[in-house]
Amino acid sequence: IVVAAAGNLDSDKIFYPAAYDGVIGVSATDGQDMPAGFSNYGGSVDLAAPGGRERSSDPEISAIISTQAALAEGGIIADFGELTGTSMASVQVAGVLGLMKAVYPQLTPELVERLLSAGHMTVDLGPKGRDDVFGHGRIDSYKAVESVNQLAAGMPFPDQPVVALSTTYLNVSSLRESALLSVNNAGNGTLKVSAVTGESNYVQVDEIRADESYLIRLNRTGLANGLYQNRIHITTNTGRFSVPLVFSVVESVSLRFSDIGAIKMKLKTSSSVWEEQKAAAGQDNHYAYTFEADDAPSELLAGVDLDNDGEVCAPRERCVTLFVGNALGKNVGSTENIVDVTYMPLMQ
Known part of the structure; x- marks a missing residue:
């Protein structure tokens, strides 16, 4: 305790x-x-x-x-x-x-x-x-x-509802417009929620399930850039509770997806010769690579080399295998290609 x-x-x-x-x-x-x-x-x-x-x-x-x-x-x-x-x-x-x-x-x-x-x-x-x-x-x-x-002395505990909130603090990021608040009964007896309200007109509360779930929605229209603090008030038959609400208003920005950093790539040809190259992320997680191949490529390994041991697809490293034989079979010689490696599974 x-x-x-x-x-x-x-x-x-x-x-x-x-x-x-x-x-x-x-x-x-x-x-x-x-x-x-x-x-x-x-x-x-x-x-x-x-x-x-x-x-x-x-x-x-x-x-x-x-x-x-x-x-x-x-x-x-x-x-x-x-x-x-x-x-x-x-x-x-x-x-x-x-x-x-x-x-x-x-x-x-x-x-x-x-x-x-x-x-x-x-x-x-x-x-x-x-x-x-x-x-x-x-x-x-x-x-x-x-x-x-x-x-x-063995006397039974009387039935009594106990308010249990899903969170004691709501922080809504600039990329979100809403948050969920749950009001649960952790005790016995019947819990009645008579009102869930915000303190300002830019905060709206929608009831999803009576006496249980509420959607807190924000309307940032007309608000100046900055950090805003508000409170959500919950009135029940056991008393009044409040949850602080914090959110920010920022200028609209052009967002781009993050990438996984530089990757190491190995190309296998039909003669079982491996060619190696490093590639950096371009726009939208597309990685451009160029290989000098004397015969048709058949398999491409792309992954991160966290321990810098020169190995791709080692245990505990992210890696993807692409079978490219037919797609790149005609591209013998110096050829630039694009590979999308947005998702790489973790090797065990």
């Missing part, structure tokens, strides 16, 4: 490791259960915990007081100190999870997610259900430990 601080930038930008899938992201509250002014917020916040607030004239009121080690007189002594931040909040959540694990050793990340979604670990703050500031609410150690006490 991995817990991480949501960050102290007063921002909804993606912050790692809290934004990784499977990580419990923790924002900070002050002593009045209000959002700490420095705390990050957004779709990666799963719950909140006390983290203090920006320093006032009395640090004991604004900060989290805890034990710490201090260097003094050439040694380390036990001391107390005051600190603020989502780091202070996250360690409190980690401590509560440790208590829960001690009571119920079978506790898993999936079970923690279900307990969070059901409200069995937190006091709900802000809008009802999950939101981007407090997540599922502020940690409550008594409720959290009592919930696993009941599980340890």
Whole structure:
């Protein structure tokens, strides 16, 4: 079970490791259960915990007081100190999870997610259900430990839907016009999605399958070149979730396919003599080559020579074999030909 601080930038930008899938992201509250002014917020916040607030004239009121080690007189002594931040909040959540694990050793990340979604670990703050500031609410150690006490006593877990998004971050490249977002139920009970919306008129959401799949479409018409940030909001019967959306607008450019670089070619003639040549990619992956042949060519090997050992079609190198006997049979002597080697299988 991995817990991480949501960050102290007063921002909804993606912050790692809290934004990784499977990580419990923790924002900070002050002593009045209000959002700490420095705390990050957004779709990666799963719950909140006390983290203090920006320093006032009395640090004991604004900060989290805890034990710490201090260097003094050439040694380390036990001391107390005051600190603020989502780091202070996250360690409190980690401590509560440790208590829960001690009571119920079978506790898993999936079970923690279900307990969070059901409200069995937190006091709900802000809008009802999950939101981007407090997540599922502020940690409550008594409720959290009592919930696993009941599980340890054999009480069944109540049906509760759990929102599982296919991604926590959408990045649509300049070559794409859309992205797919799936909203799945990782728990029990019925999950109802009442709305999936963007924040701007250039973002449109089409429902593909009710309560499950949604196509996020972009309309870049009229937008200036640059990087754009938006959010997709998902409203469900368990709360409100959001997914950051990033996309770019660039000038239209003429694209060309990439090539595989220089290749080595060997031509076999009817007299079993191999002629060798190197070729560079031309337009659209066409490679031009010229061989001096005394008799009709029958077979052409073309491939990359990664280890520069002079061998073509060696193990773990890309290679293609072309049988060219009839096609080039009349071209005895110095002749230029074109071969398209867009695809080369990997030799085992």
